[in-house]
Amino acid sequence: MSALLEVDSLVRHYPVRIPGGLFGQPATLRAVDGVSFAVSPGKTLGLVGESGCGKSTTAKLVLGLLPPTAGAVRFEGGHVPARRNAEWRALRQRMQMVYQDPLGALDRRLPVVAQVMEPLTVFKIGTPAERREKARDLMAAVGLTPHLFERFPHELSGGQRQRVVLARALILEPSLLVCDEPISALDVSIQAQVINLLLDLQDRFGVAFLFISHDLKVVRQVSHEVAVMYLGRIVEQGEPEKLFHEPAHPYTKALVSAIPSPWRQEGYERIVLQGDPPNPVQVPSGCAFHPRCAYATAACREVRPVLADIGDGRKAACHLLSPIASA
Amino acid sequence: MASIETTPLAAEAEKAERGKLSRFLEAYPPLVIFGITWIAATLIVAIFADLLAPYIYSALDLKARLAPPVFMGGTWAHPLGTDELGRDVLSRLVISIRISLLIAFASTILSATIGVLLGFLAAHFRGLVEQVVLTLIDFQASMPFMIIALAVLAFFGNTLTLFICLMGFYGWERAARIARGLTIAANEQGYAASVRDIGASPLRVYGLHVLPNIASTLIVSVTLTFPEVILLESGLSFLGLGVQPPLTSLGNMVGYGREYLQSAPWILLAPSAVIVLTTFSISMVGDWLRDRLDPTLR
Numbered sequence: 343m344s345a346l347l348e349v350d351s352l353v354r355h356y357p358v359r360i361p362g363g364l365f366g367q368p369a370t371l372r373a374v375d376g377v378s379f380a381v382s383p384g385k386t387l388g389l390v391g392e393s394g395c396g397k398s399t400t401a402k403l404v405l406g407l408l409p410p411t412a413g414a415v416r417f418e419g420g421h422v423p424a425r426r427n428a429e430w431r432a433l434r435q436r437m438q439m440v441y442q443d444p445l446g447a448l449d450r451r452l453p454v455v456a457q458v459m460e461p462l463t464v465f466k467i468g469t470p471a472e473r474r475e476k477a478r479d480l481m482a483a484v485g486l487t488p489h490l491f492e493r494f495p496h497e498l499s500g501g502q503r504q505r506v507v508l509a510r511a512l513i514l515e516p517s518l519l520v521c522d523e524p525i526s527a528l529d530v531s532i533q534a535q536v537i538n539l540l541l542d543l544q545d546r547f548g549v550a551f552l553f554i555s556h557d558l559k560v561v562r563q564v565s566h567e568v569a570v571m572y573l574g575r576i577v578e579q580g581e582p583e584k585l586f587h588e589p590a591h592p593y594t595k596a597l598v599s600a601i602p603s604p605w606r607q608e609g610y611e612r613i614v615l616q617g618d619p620p621n622p623v624q625v626p627s628g629c630a631f632h633p634r635c636a637y638a639t640a641a642c643r644e645v646r647p648v649l650a651d652i653g654d655g656r657k658a659a660c661h662l663l664s665p666i667a668s669a
Numbered sequence: 670m671a672s673i674e675t676t677p678l679a680a681e682a683e684k685a686e687r688g689k690l691s692r693f694l695e696a697y698p699p700l701v702i703f704g705i706t707w708i709a710a711t712l713i714v715a716i717f718a719d720l721l722a723p724y725i726y727s728a729l730d731l732k733a734r735l736a737p738p739v740f741m742g743g744t745w746a747h748p749l750g751t752d753e754l755g756r757d758v759l760s761r762l763v764i765s766i767r768i769s770l771l772i773a774f775a776s777t778i779l780s781a782t783i784g785v786l787l788g789f790l791a792a793h794f795r796g797l798v799e800q801v802v803l804t805l806i807d808f809q810a811s812m813p814f815m816i817i818a819l820a821v822l823a824f825f826g827n828t829l830t831l832f833i834c835l836m837g838f839y840g841w842e843r844a845a846r847i848a849r850g851l852t853i854a855a856n857e858q859g860y861a862a863s864v865r866d867i868g869a870s871p872l873r874v875y876g877l878h879v880l881p882n883i884a885s886t887l888i889v890s891v892t893l894t895f896p897e898v899i900l901l902e903s904g905l906s907f908l909g910l911g912v913q914p915p916l917t918s919l920g921n922m923v924g925y926g927r928e929y930l931q932s933a934p935w936i937l938l939a940p941s942a943v944i945v946l947t948t949f950s951i952s953m954v955g956d957w958l959r960d961r962l963d964p965t966l967r
Contacts, residue, residue, distance in 0.1 A: 405866070407866060430868075431868040434866070434867055434868035435868075438866075438867070439863075439866055441863060443859075446859040446860065447859060447860060447862075447863040448860060448863075449860040449864070449878050449882065450860070450882070451881045451882055452878075460864065460867065460869070461867050461868070464867055464868055464869045464870075464873065465868065507863075510867075
């Protein structure tokens with residue numbers, strides 16, 4: 343089966359100025375620095391990492407909301423344009439985004455049903471009556487009761503708002519939904535509901551997700567594959583069960599050890615990383631993780647590891663796991 | 670027995686009545702009701718000015734020069750008195766309201782439209798377009814408008830159309846700043862960005878989503894501009910550069926009545942009172958309207 347979405351060594355740099363001199367020194371912020379992955383139809387790829395590692399930038403690049411500095415995004419066999427032209431607009435019917443803050447993403451002056459049917463109006467699909475009918479059907483499908491349809495966003499709860507956002511994203515029947523931290527603004531009890539709803543919608547509509555989160559437990563629950571990002575690069579990738587049971591990369595090990603759990607064994611030791619995440623303006627030489635890594639060797643300081651197969655269908659970028667020195 | 674039974678009922682009815690009244694007054698405060706009434710009255714006067722004026726506004730009656738108004742011992746022939754040429758103050762006031770309101774409404778709408786359009790352009794294109802708009806805003810804000818108006822009127826002469834267009838450039842920079850700032854905020858994160866990401870055209874994003882959302886702030890800015898235009902028009906007419914005689918406006922009346930302030934204050938009093946009451950009413954109603962139009966405050 344060919345991939346629905348293919349991302350090939352995607353790079354996004356921002357020119358910035360760091361303090362120094364009269365006007366500051368020009369420097370480059372490497373938000374995303376060579377990311378490659380693929381998403382199959384109807385499957386979910388979870389993207390995890392700490393804040394500032396380039397997850398959201400990756401999401402925007404995938405959707406063509408930002409032009410990449412280098413690299414390419416292919417969706418359903420075609421190139422995703424980063425310019426807002428007719429081709430870009432046509433692609434909106436196939437790929438949609440779900441936002442972190444549902445209240446911010448909704449217009450507070452329009453009743454929610456008008457906002458759910460808006461994509462149909464934008465693409466001139468059906469008559470106004472049909473659009474409204476479809477919007478009502480879909481809102482019922484995401485678990486909203488009819489008396490909520492004519493309400494304004496501020497009159498709904500957080501979970502209901504996120505359902506509205508989901509309904510709006512799904513009404514054009516896209517094949518890919520990019521969810522940028524879709525549940526981190528919600529209460530824990532609501533989070534569970536929305537996750538179940540996402541899984542249910544995937545079953546029903548066969549939509550693929552690019553699921554971005556910093557919540558490892560949630561990612562483990564929803565994903566078919568997980569990619570761990572550190573400083574704009576993927577450091578480990580694999581099936582969630584294997585990846586979370588036996589993390590290979592030292593960074594993943596530290597992340598997994600930080601998941602709170604009531605069932606810890608005796609010998610459990612939490613790995614606490616030293617120092618702050620390094621500045622994406624000044625990425626360390628060699629392996630970006632070496633200043634915080636307990637196992638760092640001389641090679642780690644000089645040679646940047648590439649994402650390589652480590653067996654069992656997993657990939658990792660670490661010299662300790664694939665000792666063949668690669669530039 | 671009967672009295673005991675009826676008293677609580679009557680009290681309850683009275684309570685309900687009072688509750689209804691207080692709820693009504695909460696939704697429509699007395700000052701707002703007064704403001705709406707006053708604005709409606711001035712609009713009616715402006716529309717039916719020809720029917721309401723008892724005399725032709727420029728008709729002279731030299732035998733009845735400087736006749737006092739009724740409440741100062743005059744006759745009902747001239748309820749608000751006459752001016753130094755024997756023209757009926759009431760008739761002039763009615764026509765002045767029409768002219769002043771026309772200038773104020775037309776130029777306020779013009780300035781709001783210019784401001785919002787330029788603000789949207791700056792926020793949409795950013796970069797060079799934004800810099801140009803911001804420079805224009807700074808230029809406008811740094812020049813006293815009175816001086817610009819004096820220069821334009823001195824060079825181009827004075828017609829009512831030109832005067833309205835000139836006043837239309839008053840206060841646009843405030844609307845432009847507000848529109849630009851709020852639109853950038855909406856584009857960066859939130860509803861406007863999400864609608865844009867759906868694939869909606871800029872026209873749809875700005876017209877259907879951004880404009881209604883920033884309207885409440887713009888209305889406040891417009892209600893500030895409206896009275897200022899009336900005052901500016903009065904000021905220019907007072908200086909003799911605004912509406913030219915024989916046409917009359919509120920400021921024009923105040924300006925020419927100034928010379929008779931001690932002997933015949935009624936020439937100046939009536940138009941001054943109308944200016945004060947109209948500007949006050951617009952401010953009150955605008956403030957109230959902003960709250961009413963916001964569904965999150967209902």
